[in-house]
Amino acid sequence: MAFLRRGSRPSSGTPFRGTNLxxxxxxxxxxxxxxxxxxxxxxxxxxxxxxxxxxxxxxxxxxxxxxxAMNGQTTPVGFVDDGEGVQIKDSGPLTAVDRDFVRRVMLAGLWEVPAGTKAKSAGTTDAVKTAGEHMVAGHQALNLSVQTTAQILGIDKMPKEANPDQKNWLAQIMSAPPEKFDRTFVQLARSAHGMIFDVLAFTRTGTKNSRIRALADQADEIVRDHMKVLENTGLWNS
The missing domain is CATH 1.20.5 (Single alpha-helices involved in coiled-coils or other helix-helix interfaces)
Known part of the structure; x- marks a missing residue:
């Protein structure tokens, strides 16, 4: 069979209807x-x-x-396990670390509100009085959030009084003579606030519960505010 050239017709005379090869x-x-x-x-x-x-x-x-394993730890410093394990809530899993955090925030308010109240009246400078005002207002608001969170999540065993260390700090502030009051208040309060940063970071990063995360965000904002006004006194490192 001969190959057809481009454009040629088949020998039968019938038009080639195929497309171009x-x-x-x-x-x-x-x-x-x-x-x-x-x-x-x-x-x-x-x-x-x-x-x-x-x-x-x-x-x-x-x-x-x-x-x-933050900083080589599996729990924050000072963690107290309540032995209740992980509880499933609408807002996410609630761990022993989460519950411990809620109780710690409540503990902070139990001594910082009276300490701030004392600073408002006994402080010898406006800066110290302002720091006291911020501590009282901040923890009053935070206490309400803690109580609401604990009630919704069913967290019991909430502290009713400050722990021994906090009672000791408060006693030092309450008994400080006028010439030493400002420095005693500022240094003890600032040191205590510094301790909570690691707990806040650990809990905020690790929790899978949205309510705990919201409480940690609020607590972080308040703690930073308190650190700022305490440092504005100029007495924290003297």
């Missing part, structure tokens, strides 16, 4: 090329997406490891 070949080649590209793209996507997901999962696992 070279054109067909080029189109077919193009289709194959597109198919290969799409297939290659699909293969790459199939390889890349799992890698990305694996990378994300690995980052999450690393973050989780950092949270549960």
């Amino acid at each position: 070279v054109g067909n070949l080029e189109v077919s080649r193009g289709v194959v090329t597109v198919g290969l590209v799409l297939g290659l793209a699909g293969t790459i996507a199939a390889l890349v997406i799992p890698v990305q997901l694996f990378g994300e999962a690995r980052r999450n696992d690393q973050l989780s490891s950092q949270v549960t």
Whole structure:
């Protein structure tokens, strides 16, 4: 059989109705090329997406490891386990660390409100009086949030009085003579606020409960405000 030249007719005289062979070949080649590209793209996507997901999962696992072993610790300093394990709540899992945090925030208010009240009346400078006002207002607001959070989440065993260390700090402030009051108040209050930062960071980073996270955010804002007004007195490092 003879090959037909481009544009020729078959010997029977019937018009050749087929499309251009070279054109067909080029189109077919193009289709194959597109198919290969799409297939290659699909293969790459199939390889890349799992890698990305694996990378994300690995980052999450690393973050989780950092949270549960912050500074080489699995719990914050001074943590007291209530033995009630993890409780499932509408706002997320509630751990013993979460509950301990709520109780600690309540404890802080039990001594800082009276200490701030004393500073408002006994402070010898406006800066010290202002610091006392901020401590009272901040912890009164925080106490309400703590009580609400504890009630909603069913956290019991809430403290009713300050712990021994806090009672000691409060006793020093209450008994300080006028010439030593400002410095005693500022240094003890600032030191106590500094201790809570690690607990705040540990709890805020590790909790999976939205209500605990909100309380930690509020507490962090208030603690930073108290640190600022205490440092504005200029007595914290003297």
